[in-house]
Amino acid sequence: MTYHPEKLVIEEEIAGSPLVRNILAGLHGTPVQWVDRLSEDRKIETGKALEIVKFKGRFVKTCPGTRSYNCCGYQILNFGNQCSLGCSYCILQAYFPNPNLRLFANIDEMMQELGEHLRNSPKAVHRIGTGEFTDSLLLDHLTRLSELLVPFFAKQANAVLELKTKTAQVDLLEKLDHGGRTIVAWSLNPSEVINREEGAASSLRERLEAARRCQEWGYRLAFHFDPLLAYPKWREGYGEVVDRLFAAVDPDGIAWISLGTLRFMPSLKAAIRQNHPRTTILNEEFVPGLDGKLRYFRDLRVEMYTHLKNLLFEVGQDLCIYLCMESNDVWREALGFTPIEKGGLPAILDKQALGIIDCRSRIADLGFRNNDIR
Amino acid sequence: MVETESCSIQLSKVDWDDTSCLITYGPLPDKLLLSIQTVGLIEPPLLQGKQSGLFRIVCGSRRLAACKKIGLDSLTCRVLPNSTEHQRCLRLAIYDNVAQRTLNPVEKSLVLAKMAAYIKEPQLIDEFMPLLDLEPSITLFNRYLGLSDLGEVILDSLAAGILNERIAFALARQKEADRLAYLRLFQELPFSVSVQEEIVETVEEIARKENLTPKQVLTSKELRALRQTAKGPPRQRAQEVRKHLQVRRNPRLTARRERFAREARALALPSGVRLLPPPYFEGPKWILECAFERAEELANQLRRVAQMADLPEFQQIMEGKSDISPREVGN
Numbered sequence: 001m002t003y004h005p006e007k008l009v010i011e012e013e014i015a016g017s018p019l020v021r022n023i024l025a026g027l028h029g030t031p032v033q034w035v036d037r038l039s040e041d042r043k044i045e046t047g048k049a050l051e052i053v054k055f056k057g058r059f060v061k062t063c064p065g066t067r068s069y070n071c072c073g074y075q076i077l078n079f080g081n082q083c084s085l086g087c088s089y090c091i092l093q094a095y096f097p098n099p100n101l102r103l104f105a106n107i108d109e110m111m112q113e114l115g116e117h118l119r120n121s122p123k124a125v126h127r128i129g130t131g132e133f134t135d136s137l138l139l140d141h142l143t144r145l146s147e148l149l150v151p152f153f154a155k156q157a158n159a160v161l162e163l164k165t166k167t168a169q170v171d172l173l174e175k176l177d178h179g180g181r182t183i184v185a186w187s188l189n190p191s192e193v194i195n196r197e198e199g200a201a202s203s204l205r206e207r208l209e210a211a212r213r214c215q216e217w218g219y220r221l222a223f224h225f226d227p228l229l230a231y232p233k234w235r236e237g238y239g240e241v242v243d244r245l246f247a248a249v250d251p252d253g254i255a256w257i258s259l260g261t262l263r264f265m266p267s268l269k270a271a272i273r274q275n276h277p278r279t280t281i282l283n284e285e286f287v288p289g290l291d292g293k294l295r296y297f298r299d300l301r302v303e304m305y306t307h308l309k310n311l312l313f314e315v316g317q318d319l320c321i322y323l324c325m326e327s328n329d330v331w332r333e334a335l336g337f338t339p340i341e342k343g344g345l346p347a348i349l350d351k352q353a354l355g356i357i358d359c360r361s362r363i364a365d366l367g368f369r370n371n372d373i374r
Numbered sequence: 375m376v377e378t379e380s381c382s383i384q385l386s387k388v389d390w391d392d393t394s395c396l397i398t399y400g401p402l403p404d405k406l407l408l409s410i411q412t413v414g415l416i417e418p419p420l421l422q423g424k425q426s427g428l429f430r431i432v433c434g435s436r437r438l439a440a441c442k443k444i445g446l447d448s449l450t451c452r453v454l455p456n457s458t459e460h461q462r463c464l465r466l467a468i469y470d471n472v473a474q475r476t477l478n479p480v481e482k483s484l485v486l487a488k489m490a491a492y493i494k495e496p497q498l499i500d501e502f503m504p505l506l507d508l509e510p511s512i513t514l515f516n517r518y519l520g521l522s523d524l525g526e527v528i529l530d531s532l533a534a535g536i537l538n539e540r541i542a543f544a545l546a547r548q549k550e551a552d553r554l555a556y557l558r559l560f561q562e563l564p565f566s567v568s569v570q571e572e573i574v575e576t577v578e579e580i581a582r583k584e585n586l587t588p589k590q591v592l593t594s595k596e597l598r599a600l601r602q603t604a605k606g607p608p609r610q611r612a613q614e615v616r617k618h619l620q621v622r623r624n625p626r627l628t629a630r631r632e633r634f635a636r637e638a639r640a641l642a643l644p645s646g647v648r649l650l651p652p653p654y655f656e657g658p659k660w661i662l663e664c665a666f667e668r669a670e671e672l673a674n675q676l677r678r679v680a681q682m683a684d685l686p687e688f689q690q691i692m693e694g695k696s697d698i699s700p701r702e703v704g705n
Contacts, residue, residue: 068657280582282579282582283579283582283583285623285624285625285626285627287624287627287654287655287656288653288654288656289656290656290657295656297624297626297627297630297654297655298654298655298656299626299630299655300626327656327657327658328658329657329658333693
């Protein structure tokens with residue numbers, strides 16, 4: 001899967017930036033439209049152009065979690081908006097009115113802001129990801145951003161970078177000095193779901209092969225079963241994913257695994273219907289959650305999380321598993337404890353991020369025993 | 375100023391099949407017939423001569439139809455030169471109509487669809503949507519254009535105000551047989567517009583999940599029984615139909631609610647005390663409601679509830695164990 005925009009639309013002001021040079025070299029022959037200024041909101045676009053602009057907002061943001069559910073406290077480094085993979089459930093199709101992928105070319109300003117943030121923020125540990133508003137690695141072969149970010153984080157004592165992707169674009173990571181401070185993460189789903197709902201994303205085989213390669217290069221890995229989708233054979237489907245996951249990678253090198261069932265703002269429903277008329281993801285019953293998003297009924301969520309937890313712990317009881325945006329009662333029922341009992345979810349993941357504590361003692365600390373989880 | 379010539383036109387020379395400037399939709403008003411019969415035609419229609427020797431109707435199609443119905447052979451009309459551009463004629467028809475009355479949704483759709491042949495979307499949205507008292511948005515514009523796919527029965531209902539345009543927009547994405555099935559239900563039982571919208575969405579989702587057509591859902595044995603029963607007033611039957619659809623769409627939630635009701639009854643809380651689960655059983659906060667007249671009564675209620683709270687049955691009520699077999703999950 002390689003991304004080829006129909007045209008490039010570039011703001012003249014950033015014509016000389018290294019990012020623009022990299023992209024023009026990588027997409028040689030692609031028509032270029034130079035413009036004075038691109039507006040934020042361009043609803044009439046087709047989604048087939050790659051826009052490169054000077055970003056004037058904040059590059060580092062906190063994850064837009066809500067107080068009603070346990071948030072992981074992740075921070076976002078925003079180098080671009082939108083995604084061209086075309087997953088049916090993707091929030092970005094409603095979040096950004098402009099369907100075109102957009103990259104921010106003032107990378108020097110981004111790196112400066114990031115450095116200041118890490119120096120000045122009172123947080124002891126920073127978990128920073130680039131996969132919130134776009135896919136972290138989809139365009140990495142063109143932007144070569146990993147060549148800048150991975151060595152930068154290698155030098156940070158208090159921060160890790162999480163590159164979250166549904167692609168297999170990891171080639172550039174091979175030779176980089178990561179210093180154990182970059183975690184490469186994949187969103188996983190059964191092949192049946194990938195084929196039907198995840199558009200141009202890489203296959204499960206390709207993602208796991210890319211993960212295996214990254215592990216070979218010494219990177220720690222993370223996996224996100226998010227969104228978990230309920231469909232007639234979800235048990236078997238996710239069972240197969242877990243089997244294939246651990247056939248591909250060593251569980252000891254996994255920083256964390258998140259579980260999160262499908263959830264979305266009600267306004268996304270119309271966009272999903274319009275953009276993906278054949279999708280079946282809206283067939284299950286949904287109820288409004290405490291944050292206003294539609295979610296599976298809690299009993300089904302608990303059932304899915306419990307099933308996945310059991311599958312994962314059968315393979316590796318040292319795994320750090322967490323639920324994304326879930327309430328304490330669901331945590332307790334599915335995993336047997338609430339994050340607050342262990343200092344809060346951000347604290348659990350912060351420790352895990354820097355490898356401060358030994359996994360085995362942590363799991364024992366959380367109170368899991370073999371018999372409890374089988 | 376529009377340059378026209380006043381002429382007496384034989385009604386047989388009017389090209390009734392040329393509807394290119396026609397934006398009027400709906401039945402001929404009885405009062406128009408009465409007016410022409412009583413005082414004659416006050417405002418002459420506007421026509422345009424054609425190469426064929428016939429005349430295209432630009433403004434006044436209803437007046438002309440009324441005169442024809444009354445049996446007039448000819449009448450005085452204003453006639454535009456043959457050379458007048460068609461877009462100009464269409465604009466005359468539109469502005470003449472909106473100056474006199476509020477157009478119905480079908481007519482608004484006709485205006486946008488016909489002008490779309492001449493001007494680009496942004497200009498059309500900026501100029502004509504406010505003229506039609508519509509919010510100038512591309513989404514609404516597309517919804518109005520979509521109305522042209524609806525069949526005559528639905529359009530007639532829409533023009534007559536029997537069907538709300540919000541429902542028509544929702545029906546535009548359906549097949550004609552399904553639309554008619556919805557229309558029959560909405561004509562049969564009194565639902566508010568928002569409930570009609572909810573029903574269209576719910577039925578559509580049930581149909582997708584159960585691999586049926588909306589018509590098959592709406593004419594299922596259970597729904598037919600609820601609709602046709604003579605028991606209860608129409609409003610009550612409407613509520614039962616709505617509830618039936620919600621239960622069918624949300625089997626897990628329904629099962630949990632039924633289980634909760636069953637277990638709460640079995641718990642036999644003190645009189646005046648109610649246990650309320652969180653909305654949709656989402657979130658940790660349950661509510662205990664006590665109705666009492668004296669402090670002593672409240673103290674008694676609370677003592678008994680405190681004892682009950684330690685019972686396994688009370689704990690079990692708050693747990694969310696699935697009542698649905700795994701096979702029922704998904705589509």
